Amino acid sequence: MKLHELSAAELLRHYAAKTLSPVEVTRAVIAHIGRWEPHLHATYAFDGEAALKQAADSEARWLKGQPQGALDGVPAMIKENIATQGTPTPLGTAATELKPADRDAPPAARLREAGAVILGKTTMPDYGMLSSGLSSFHPLTRNPWDLSKNPGGSSSGAGAGVAAGYGPLHVGTDIGGSVRLPAGWCGIFTLKPSLGRIPIYPPYAGRVAGPMTRTVEDAALMMGVLSLPDARDTMSLPYQDIAWSSLDRDLRGLKIGLLMDAGWGFPVEPQVRDAVEAAARAFEAEGAIVTSMKPFMTREMADGMDRFWRTRSWIDICALPAERRAKVLPFIVEWARGGEGQSGEAVFKGYSQMAAMREAAVAACAPFDVVFSPTCPIPAFAAGLPCPTNDPSRPFExxxxxxPYNMSEQPAASINCGYTSSGLPIGLQIIGHRFDDLGVLQVSRAWERLRPAQRDWPTPP
Structure with missing residues (x-):
C-alpha cells in the first residue's frame, strides 16, 4: 500500500517499530496532495515546509522512543474555521478581514499537543452555511469520486481531502450536517459527537467538531485526543476517560430503529433507500432487532429554524461595512435577506422550533439502542451549486x-454503505443516545466489518 493510503493506526505501529519515519510519510502525503489539489481545491494555508519540520521533530522523538502524544507524526488537516495560531480564519467568505489568529482553538491545540503533523487547513463555504464546496473566498472544491460533483459541506475540503488521501486525520465542524453530509457524499467516516464532547471555541447551540477519517479506528484514536478538556468551551461536557479503542460489540439483541422518512425535505432516492435497508438487513442477520420508525420531524420545525437562522445571519451581514458585505456569496445574502423585518414573535417562535425538534428526536430514539437512516436522501449533486435546489427560498431540503441530532445533542455518524449505479458513495447515518458516542463508534465498526468490499479510493486524473 502507498504511504498516503496508510491509516493513522497503521502509521503509529510502523513508527513504533521504526519501519517508517514521519518524514518519509509526510513527504509522500505532500506529493500526493500536489497531484490532486489542482483538481480538488480542498486546502487553505497549506504549508508543506512547516509540516516537514514538524515531521522531523517527530522522527527524532520516535528514534529516542519518546513520542510526544497519541498521534505523534501522523499527518492531519484542520477545517478553516477552527483557528490555528498565526493563520487568518476567513470563515469561507471574501468578506472577512484577514487577521492571524492569536491562538489555536481547542481541536487544533489538542492535535498539536498530541504530536500530529499539521499540513494546513481545509476549505469551507461562506460562514459554513452551505452543504457545498462553493465559496466566495476559496476556489470551488470538488468531489474526488466525480469532479463534476459536490463534496458537500460545510466541511467541504475535509470530506474531499479524506477521500483523496490528504493524510488520514481531518477535523470538521457540524451544526446541521456539516461533517456527515461530506462524509456521506465522499464515502468516508465521521462522527458528529454529543454536544460538548469535543471542546470547541467559540461554542454555541448545535455546533460541534468531529473527526473525519477513512476508518472508524482512526476516528476513535482522534476522539481520545480531541475530547480532552478545554475551559474555553463553556458548553463542554465534564471530561470522561472513555475507552475509545474498545470497538467490539455483540450485535445480538441490538435494538435498531430504521428511519426512512424524515417527515419533510427530499424523498429518499431508490438507490439510497436500497443501500440503507440492505445495511439494516445485514445487522438483522447478526441478531439485531430492526423496527421501522415513523417520521418525527415536521415542516413547521424546519421552517421555524430557517427563520431564526436567516434572521441571525441577516443581522451579521448588515453589521458589515458595505464594501465587505458586497463580497459575501450572493446566494447567502439572498437567503439571509429572508430574515429582514421578522417580528420578535416570529423569531422567538422560530427559535422555539429547535427545542421542539430536540424533544421529538430524543423521544423518537428512546426505544432503540441506535437509529439508522440515510445520511442524505440524495447522492452528491452538481459541483457548482450552493445546494441541491439552487433556491435560497428552499435551501435545506x-x-x-x-x-435534528444537532438540536438534540445526540451523537451521529456517517459511514459508507454502498454506491449508486454511477459510482457515487451512499452514506448510512447511525444515531445514538446523548453521550453514547462510544456506542455509535462500536456499531459503526460493526458495519465496517459487515459491509461488502469497498471500491478503491479515487486517484488523481
Whole structure:
C-alpha cells in the first residue's frame, strides 16, 4: 500500500517499530496532495515546509522512543474555521478581514499537543452555511469520486481531502450536517459527537467538531485526543476517560430503529433507500432487532429554524461595512435577506422550533439502542451549486435526516454503505443516545466489518 493510503493506526505501529519515519510519510502525503489539489481545491494555508519540520521533530522523538502524544507524526488537516495560531480564519467568505489568529482553538491545540503533523487547513463555504464546496473566498472544491460533483459541506475540503488521501486525520465542524453530509457524499467516516464532547471555541447551540477519517479506528484514536478538556468551551461536557479503542460489540439483541422518512425535505432516492435497508438487513442477520420508525420531524420545525437562522445571519451581514458585505456569496445574502423585518414573535417562535425538534428526536430514539437512516436522501449533486435546489427560498431540503441530532445533542455518524449505479458513495447515518458516542463508534465498526468490499479510493486524473 502507498504511504498516503496508510491509516493513522497503521502509521503509529510502523513508527513504533521504526519501519517508517514521519518524514518519509509526510513527504509522500505532500506529493500526493500536489497531484490532486489542482483538481480538488480542498486546502487553505497549506504549508508543506512547516509540516516537514514538524515531521522531523517527530522522527527524532520516535528514534529516542519518546513520542510526544497519541498521534505523534501522523499527518492531519484542520477545517478553516477552527483557528490555528498565526493563520487568518476567513470563515469561507471574501468578506472577512484577514487577521492571524492569536491562538489555536481547542481541536487544533489538542492535535498539536498530541504530536500530529499539521499540513494546513481545509476549505469551507461562506460562514459554513452551505452543504457545498462553493465559496466566495476559496476556489470551488470538488468531489474526488466525480469532479463534476459536490463534496458537500460545510466541511467541504475535509470530506474531499479524506477521500483523496490528504493524510488520514481531518477535523470538521457540524451544526446541521456539516461533517456527515461530506462524509456521506465522499464515502468516508465521521462522527458528529454529543454536544460538548469535543471542546470547541467559540461554542454555541448545535455546533460541534468531529473527526473525519477513512476508518472508524482512526476516528476513535482522534476522539481520545480531541475530547480532552478545554475551559474555553463553556458548553463542554465534564471530561470522561472513555475507552475509545474498545470497538467490539455483540450485535445480538441490538435494538435498531430504521428511519426512512424524515417527515419533510427530499424523498429518499431508490438507490439510497436500497443501500440503507440492505445495511439494516445485514445487522438483522447478526441478531439485531430492526423496527421501522415513523417520521418525527415536521415542516413547521424546519421552517421555524430557517427563520431564526436567516434572521441571525441577516443581522451579521448588515453589521458589515458595505464594501465587505458586497463580497459575501450572493446566494447567502439572498437567503439571509429572508430574515429582514421578522417580528420578535416570529423569531422567538422560530427559535422555539429547535427545542421542539430536540424533544421529538430524543423521544423518537428512546426505544432503540441506535437509529439508522440515510445520511442524505440524495447522492452528491452538481459541483457548482450552493445546494441541491439552487433556491435560497428552499435551501435545506437535503438536511432533514442530519439536522435534528444537532438540536438534540445526540451523537451521529456517517459511514459508507454502498454506491449508486454511477459510482457515487451512499452514506448510512447511525444515531445514538446523548453521550453514547462510544456506542455509535462500536456499531459503526460493526458495519465496517459487515459491509461488502469497498471500491478503491479515487486517484488523481
Amino acid at each position: 437535503h438536511i432533514a435526516f442530519t439536522l
